[in-house]
């Protein structure tokens with residue numbers, strides 16, 4: 001068969017030899033990529049040259065706008081395989097919507113559902129053997145877009161590249177974390193780009209994270225830019241508190257918080273479990289008060305990579321709050337329910353699994 005075949009409109013150039021057998025047993029996150037990638041160009045106001053081709057380096061001008069002013073956005077999604085070998089993507093339409101919200105915020109063109117969702121599905125279908133069928137393994141999907149104008153002037157680029165990479169990933173053994181409340185550095189301010197998944201948000205968070213590591217912590221809990229007393233996110237995850245048996249998480253109205261798909265899933269599952277959920281500004285002085293009254297039982301972060309990351313210690317000013325693993329009940333139950341839906345052992349009552 002010719003290795004240049006059309007797949008539902010998107011031309012496919014296949015590798016001659018798969019690299020799948022070269023992947024180690026235990027797979028480090030984000031280090032290995034599948035045989036193929038999707039690539040598209042934006043020029044003259046439209047997306048063109050959409051193709052799936054062997055994973056390969058990009059050739060770019062050193063004057064490419066993204067390298068200078070950072071017009072770049074991305075997404076993180078996961079695909080799973082069920083017992084019968086069927087492949088599913090977890091809530092890709094939510095990431096598709098969010099991608100275009102990010103694009104608009106930093107003056108980039110929207111991508112079509114045809115390229116983002118259908119292109120992704122075609123790519124995964126082609127590299128389906130790469131979805132690990134071992135427990136707790138998945139295929140991480142990384143769509144991203146960046147500016148390619150060859151001009152170092154500050155303006156929105158006229159040309160862009162959109163790509164999708166696939167990376168097989170093993171289980172994320174996130175040990176419970178030690179976190180302190182960040183009162184000096186800020187991740188996002190009102191009116192800024194906190195709600196968008198831009199590369200720059202990650203670059204600007206690295207210094208505070210490195211400082212936390214130097215002090216012996218795993219991450220920071222970001223607070224609001226004005227007063228540094230309201231909880232926002234943990235590292236690059238959304239944050240939940242279980243207080244008095246209720247789920248409490250920062251609301252999205254400030255525009256400084258990334259609207260996580262895992263956050264939304266956790267809220268939905270909490271409600272399924274009969275747990276009341278409050279989305280509101282979370283005042284950390286009130287969290288300390290509740291902790292002292294013995295009412296704070298669990299704190300955790302949510303995100304696609306780790307699903308749920310538990311906090312075993314949270315330091316705020318002079319108070320060190322510690323949490324005992326034996327009493328964690330709600331977060332593990334959210335994880336159990338989410339995993340059951342993902343691996344097909346529980347019915348997908350919320351329509352989260354997109355079958356390829």
Ligand SMILES: *Cc1c(COP(=O)(O)O)cnc(C)c1O
Nearest residue numbers: 236237238258260261262303304
């Ligand atoms: C991606 C991201 C999250 C988590 O979003 P998910 O859709 O759950 O993966 C949370 N916070 C920030 C800042 C992020 O970039």
